[in-house]
Amino acid sequence: MDPEPLWLTLRLATLTTLILFVIALPMAYWLAYSRFKGRSVVEAIIGMPLVLPPSVLGFYLLLAFSPSRAFGQWLESTLGLRLVFSFPGLVVASIIYSLPFMIYPLQAGLQSLPASLREASYTLGKSAWTTFFKVLLPNSKSAILTALVLTFAHTVGEFGVVLMIGGNIPGVTKVASVAIYNEVEALNYDAANQYALVLFVVTFLILSIIYTINNRLLRVRHPA
Amino acid sequence: MKYIALLVIVLTGLGGCTEPNKKVVVATAANVQYVMQELKEEFEKESDTEVEMVVSSSGKLTAQIREGAPFDVFVSADTQYPNEIHKNGGSDVAPRVYARGTLVLWTLDSTAIDLSINRLADKSIRKVALANPRTAPYGEAAVQAMEKAGIYEQVKDKLVYGESIAQTSQYIASGAADAGFTAMSVVLSPEMKGKGHWVKVDSSAYQPIEQAAVLLRHSEDSFKAQPSRDFFEFLFSGKAKAIFRKYGYSVE
The missing domain is CATH 3.40.190.10 (Periplasmic binding protein-like II)
Structure with a gap:
């Protein structure tokens, strides 16, 4: 078994999770606390990757990234970037694909905090910025953990989008899920089994560890 | 609750058990799908059999056939996959080359x-x-x-x-x-x-892409046996050959 696809999956999932966390934090804050017109539309757009088949997303991304179309052409001429068939392209696609998995838990976590927490901080003269980082976030550890893990796991399990825009290049876009698909196609069930088993065990371990930690966090907050 | 039960029955198709009509399910390699569309129309014209195409890559179709997919004829992009199926007992008749790809x-x-x-x-x-x-x-x-x-x-x-x-x-x-x-x-x-x-591409620069088809065992003991065989034979008929040529294949 060639470990490269597994390594690639790990890199993709880690990068996607980190970048998405930074992007999602302000969005979740905004969605949790502000009331504005067109809010339902914004929420619907964020939730789209949850329900759209990955093939739809992959198809549109393929067209968008293609250098023969307006957006892809613009990317190439101004930034010298070609996202189709490239690792950065997979990262961008994964960020879109996993967006709701990061935002929803964060938003729900922030919304579940009692308003008195924020109000107390404000009356003590703390800014919104300090309140967010020193009061709200430390009280949302469980939600943050859930968001990070769901995003990571969802990116590990990504297949349809990668297949559509990746081009199956070894070491660049051939992630573990695609490698499994290839081995099955080549009737090489042993290799497919090995990749599949590694993914199976790794995801099981990650989820178990996270749930253990999460349960402990909850017990601290609500002691029995 | 009553409505849910009714909905389940309708959606699972239990409600409308239709008469089985003569139908051949053809597992079709992706490169053959366009020519197959025309072959299908031609075959349906001369027989009262319906042809249903399942299009995918040959490798995936082979994996599915090995696991018992309900296909009657497999039209592959190569000879290796049909041979593999024949060797594993998925077919009693040896695969036959129907065309050479360009x-x-x-x-x-x-x-x-x-x-x-x-x-x-x-x-x-x-x-x-x-x-x-x-x-x-x-x-x-x-x-x-x-x-x-x-x-x-x-x-x-x-x-x-x-x-x-x-x-x-x-x-x-x-x-x-x-x-x-x-x-x-x-x-x-x-x-x-x-x-x-x-x-x-200069055809001397690569080994001939021989494409074979195989009659699958699945079709044999069912009422589909005859139409399946008819369709398989049709692939090697003069009419079919002319259609293959039209799409850039070479045939003998």
């Missing part, structure tokens, strides 16, 4: 009049699409052709792999890849005709 080089860039394999080494061409050479005969042929032209090492880092000839063609037709190798049947299909610019 490899073409294709680009969406209609200004590329002097398109040739050697041009692929040019800097202006950044991505070259081909079908996965491990599983698709057209991909294997493309690698052979590039090796023969002595440019494989230069082009290697530009290669992107489609999981089947269909996806490879989609990479080229959408402009996501600058050029690529596909089957002649694709560029001659009604859907793709006139799109971009293509040239035949």
Whole structure:
């Protein structure tokens, strides 16, 4: 078994999770606390990757990234970037694909905090910025953990989008899920089994560890 | 609750048990799908049998057939997969070659009049699409052709792999890849005709892409046995051969 696809999956999932966390934090804050017109539309757009088949997303991304179309052409001429068939392209696609998995838990976590927490901080003269980082976030550890893990796991399990825009290049876009698909196609069930088993065990371990930690966090907050 | 039960019954199709009509399910390799559409229409005209196509890559279809997929005839892109099925007892009759495929080089860039394999080494061409050479005969042929032209090492880092000839063609037709190798049947299909610019790859540069079909065991002990055999035989008829030729295949 060639470990490269597994390594690639790990890199993709880690990068996607980190970048998405930074992007999602302000969005979740905004969605949790502000009331504005067109809010339902914004929420619907964020939730789209949850329900759209990955093939739809992959198809549109393929067209968008293609250098023969307006957006892809613009990317190439101004930034010298070609996202189709490239690792950065997979990262961008994964960020879109996993967006709701990061935002929803964060938003729900922030919304579940009692308003008195924020109000107390404000009356003590703390800014919104300090309140967010020193009061709200430390009280949302469980939600943050859930968001990070769901995003990571969802990116590990990504297949349809990668297949559509990746081009199956070894070491660049051939992630573990695609490698499994290839081995099955080549009737090489042993290799497919090995990749599949590694993914199976790794995801099981990650989820178990996270749930253990999460349960402990909850017990601290609500002691029995 | 009553309505839910009713809905489940309707949705599972239990409500409408229709008469089974004569139908042949043909597992079709992606490169054959366009020509198969025409073959299907022709066959349906001369017999009262309905033909249903299931299109995928040969490798995937083979995996599905091995696990008992309900297909009657398998029209593959190569000879290896049908042989594999025959060897594993999925068919009692040896596979037969129905046509030989033609490899073409294709680009969406209609200004590329002097398109040739050697041009692929040019800097202006950044991505070259081909079908996965491990599983698709057209991909294997493309690698052979590039090796023969002595440019494989230069082009290697530009290669992107489609999981089947269909996806490879989609990479080229959408402009996501600058050029690529596909089957002649694709560029001659009604859907793709006139799109971009293509040239035949010198047929001496790659091993002949022999494509075989096989009558599957699944069809044998059912009421579909005769229509399945009829369709299988039809693939080798004069009428079918003429249609294959029209789509760029060579037939004996």
